Amino acid sequence: MMNRFGLLTAMREQVPLKSIDVQLEVKDHVATVVSTLNYENKEDKPLEAVFVFPLPGDAAVCHFSAQIGKTHIVAEVKEKQQAREEYDDALSSGQQAFLLEESEQSPDIFSLRVGSLPAGESASIRLEYVTELAVQADDGLRFCLPAVLNPRYQPQGSGGPSVQVTSVPASLVPYSLSFSAQVSSPRPVSKVESNSSLEPLQYLNTDQTQATVKLAAGHKFDRDIELLIYYKDAHQPSAVVEAGQTSAKPGSLMGDPVVMEPEFPQSVMSSLASCRKFVFLMDRS
16 A cells, blocks of 8 residues: 655645754653645646655644745634634635644544645645553663655555655665654753764753754665653652643643653562552652
């Protein structure tokens, strides 16, 4: 099964991708990913375009915006049928409209109808999502940025053999990639490893609980980029409180604070089996 991703025409042909900028922010076990993809219509006529993008199965989209020519649109969450009706009404009245939907075939694929992209114009797509990082057997946290725009991918739950690939010849990647990661945790950051070349890890404070790292210059997005993040004393009991956004609606996902507890491996849980009492203390001052 072959799936094309990125900005596509109505005939499922790819609109040329010029550059990708990805900013990763990791707070303990949770990652916020902001991807900005820049396209250009090099045809001599307008293109009706659809932006298709896969996400991790457990990711939650928290922001989506598009700059198409001189028009800037920020997505709003609405009931599916209402959103479709408003989109159709806007098009029928001659307005430019955008519609972002989760695929009915696979929950980890999103599509955005971006209306008409004028000849010679550029389009900038900004997608932000949050996801929990998986803990590996060696206690590292794994983040993967898939090179799906290269572009083969097997959606979650789809039938047939997988055709996902993780590498293509660098000479066939016509766009540039900028990737940076900022890591923070109550525990010191021990190291960050990758299957791609990285610049040296830079610590942002003296206790080494905050650090930043970037891809080395000249990187071609010809394979999946994997990061492994390691903390010192990874299983020391702790809790992280994520404050809600003041601009978000109270009671919403982004409006309320969230308390996150660490994941303990089986070896640690086994050693605690004889304990009969736990005390959980929260300072509300």
